């Protein structure tokens with residue numbers, strides 16, 4: 167195992183939420199390794215801790231306990247701003263609700279991912295257009311999210327995730343709001359990216375049809391992660 | 396991306412943008428109108444004051460006659476015993492207005508010597524009364540007077556000072572005089588004898604205000620003549636000292652059918668009219684009906700060396716308060732007013748408007764401004780809350796908090812600039828409206844200040860006489876926009892935007908991306 171390059175290594179990671187004096191252990195001593203360029207699915211019942219785990223992987227929140235290593239770098243000592251920089255550079259997000267900026271056009275939405283990287287306007291535009299081409303939406307570049315279908319919006323979101331050539335793409339229920347044929351289309355887009363761009367793809371899903379496409383399967387229930395065959 | 400995003404937000408969420416901008420616009424428009432109106436009122440007050448007291452007068456001094464006894468001026472109508480028919484008589488008085496005290500020339504000298512005094516002009520304000528007519532011979536024993544006759548007080552005295560005269564005075568009109576100015580008559584007490592009306596007794600009472608004025612060069616710089624222009628003839632000049640010449644107020648002159656070269660009788664002395672003058676303001680008459688050399692006025696009224704009004708100009712505005720204190724020390728009984736003291740003595744619709752605009756207007760605009768700020772802040776903050784997911788997403792993408800905050804403040808500032816522009820347009824509109832309506836305000840002086848005749852005299856002149864002694868001035872309210880208020884209005888709008896942006900931005904900065912994304916629902 168040690169000769170395989172790791173994207174993530176989680177050691178004893180716990181996340182405790184306090185709600186109305188009650189402690190909720192969303193993650194309970196999680197130990198997980200994810201290899202670079204792997205395609206991982208995360209399944210489990212609602213409230214099991216899937217999104218919480220993905221937030222830890224996405225550096226959106228700090229664990230209550232334990233250590234997370236990204237690309238061989240410990241994250242514990244990093245400041246909010248440094249975590250932000252790492253996210254900007256290395257991690258692309260795809261959300262169930264697409265989370266596009268409603269007032270910006272498709273291409274401008276894609277460009278928002280390049281803003282923190284200090285890329286100049288022209289290059290930003292070119293890169294964004296290329297990313298839209300990869301998800302076959304270049305012809306809708308100037309449409310507002312509200313003028314696009316759910317599947318198209320999710321493809322814009324995928325373009326936004328991939329435009330910065332990230333090491334990792336994290337997707338939380340990316341097909342949760344989509345019908346079956348659109349779901350297959352989105353999964354295909356993600357799978358193609360994984361193959362062609364050499365990224366680590368981690369997808370949280372309810373849907374076993376989506377999970378099936380992954381190479382490695384994690385199951386999480388009551389904050390406990392297990393490996394599924 | 397900053398500008399693109401900002402433009403997109405403001406245009407695509409134009410309702411919110413316009414609502415906030417409009418709130419700020421109304422508020423600063425109101426601030427402008429209130430300020431413009433207040434400025435207009437200030438100008439109107441200055442106008443009124445300068446009409447009543449003269450331009451350039453910083454301190455004016457008068458004295459109330461505390462020793463005033465109210466004793467009757469008695470005069471003998473010259474009725475001889477026996478005989479029938481009528482006889483002509485004529486009497487005239489030239490006296491200081493009742494209740495008005497005089498100041499001595501020595502006092503004026505001392506005032507001139509006070510440090511900080513630039514110029515001193517003093518005048519002697521007098522009431523001239525010509526009383527002439529036909530009297531019947533009469534029987535002293537006749538009882539009560541009849542309506543339609545002309546009763547005169549028991550001792551045939553003209554009660555010129557007593558408060559009590561006010562209550563008992565009666566006024567009748569003789570048939571022959573219908574349509575002309577009613578001649579007032581005086582009753583000192585009914586039933587105590589008097590004329591019977593048999594002979595058709597008839598009076599003419601001619602009352603006018605006469606002001607003795609220094610003929611020295613420069614005496615028109617301050618005081619009553621400073622707001623006067625000579626329209627025909629000439630002003631009094633140094634050589635006029637001791638001469639019986641007069642300059643008349645044009646309104647009085649035309650009312651009395653007097654013109655240049657006419658002869659005018661004051662206290663049985665014939666004066667030649669050498670000039671006609673009118674107030675520099677179209678709205679007002681000058682402070683007195685006639686102006687004569689000071690020494691002549693003093694001699695005729697038997698008040699050698701005395702003056703009633705002293706006008707002082709200061710070397711600079713900041714010495715006025717100390718000047719006032721120093722002058723007060725010279726004579727503790729004298730009334731010493733600065734121009735700002737006098738502003739508070741103006742009454743009438745002008746002072747009502749002034750207090751409405753300065754109190755209600757200021758509070759209202761402050762309240763509306765606060766309301767608009769609150770609206771801007773609350774809407775911006777709720778806008779940030781509504782965009783929690785949007786900002787959370789941007790933070791997840793690696794946008795620094797500062798960049799998100801900058802976006803919020805930027806949007807808010809641009810909104811407030813729009814509000815500022817709308818508001819200035821609104822403000823100009825409101826001011827144009829005020830000026831189109833151009834409400835006419837009148838200012839008058841409380842008699843308690845001691846000059847302008849006052850209400851203390853028991854002498855009841857015909858209505859309108861007091862007006863011609865110039866204590867009421869009408870001016871149109873004219874609001875204007877000063878460059879300062881434009882800057883201030885815009886600064887208010889920007890401040891509102893900045894506050895809203897800071898509050899909204901603070902909320903945006905606090906958002907954690909994880910929380911933001913969880914708020915999906």
Ligand SMILES: Nc1ncnc2c1ncn2[C@@H]1O[C@H](COP(=O)(O)OP(=O)(O)O)[C@@H](O)[C@H]1O
Pocket residue numbers: 183184185190191192210211212213214215216217218219913
């Ligand atoms: N911010 C939070 N505050 C309190 N409880 C939370 C918070 N986030 C998640 N939880 C709780 O943690 C548990 C795991 O949630 P989550 O990771 O969203 O589950 P999943 O995505 O598998 O449905 C749930 O019980 C949820 O209620």
Ligand SMILES: [Mg+2]
Pocket residue numbers: 216217218
């Ligand atoms: Mg979830």
